[in-house]
Amino acid sequence: MIDDDALTRDGLAAAGEGRVLVLACGALAHEILAIKALNALDHLDLQCLPAILHNHPDRIAPAVEAAIAEQTGRYARIFVAYADCGTGGELQACCARLGVEMIAGPHCYAFFDGIERFAARDEIDAFYLTDFLARQFDAFVTRPLGLDRHPQLRDTYFRHYSKLVYLSQTEDAALLARAQDAAAALDLAFEHRPTGYGDLASSLKGL
Template sequence: MALIACGAIAQPCAEVIARRGWPVDVHPLPPLLHNRPDQIAGEVRATALRLAARYEQVVVGYADCGTYGALDAVCDELGLARLPGLHCYDVYAGAPRLAQFFDDQPGTYLLTDFLARSFTRTVIQELGLDRHPELRDTYFGHYTRMVWLAQEPDDELRALAAQAAASIGLPLTVVETGHDGLERALAGLVAGHS
């Protein structure tokens, strides 16, 4: 079985798969596709077609991820299953918990371990804030807090998450999620399609 995984969650997916001993090969796509969600469905489609020649089963390690149904259309066309939810945040924290975060503070910016590690590159540099810090309010003026969905919190990641929040002027809230949600979602993909 092949898992086409978002590059932002490919490593934890591979760790879960290895620990569980599942016969699944992880094929990551670039995490920066999240900055161009209109390209995710096309990349998944092309990769799935390429992998179909080598694997009996191909599944998709993406939630909708801002494709507004385009990824579901590809999955329907090719008979692929994908992770549940709108975003990987749903997979890590659960959709009801996320809904509560947004009910409490609609201006909540979500952070994962991957995003904490790569924030300077994937957000600050990609949005041009390193060159044009005056754009901070344009991008983040309506946010009121950053919630880090911490999968494997340690001192280094805590420092990086705090730095990410400070770099866009938001207070940080830490919510430890672990990988349980991801593991359950992957188990559903693997068990349902192996």
């Protein structure tokens, strides 16, 4: 399980010429490590910021900037594995000012599905889950919204949604069942859309 209370690191001891630091959202840790292993991207090191920052998107850009400052000079290149993620352009402005690259797109749902394909769907009535959110639904949706204590709030929060779309990165029957349970708990229609790693994989392989 990802530790969302602290920074997690993967192989930061031997930074040197040609090494790339991937500074990522903790919600992407499993996927990035899988892509790294599948493609033998041994020159990539991973450092994750807490996924719970998504509940406070105004804190993402400052946290990323602090992490970049901490690693400046230790890597040939730093890549930020976040999309905009609700920062209203602040993260992109931060990365541009610091001269580091980041993933294009509004959020992980878009780059998993493919940015152009996601935009073309124009699904304003869809609530999305990824593998991470299916796994952590209670921690990131149920409890923060108070639905465990006040279930009647469900209809207030989700009255404008008609379906839950599960964008799966892997074939996992247990996660599929969790996503279906989440849709039932929110009283939404369920749709499963296998995406694999989408643009995240091509972005990392391009490094």
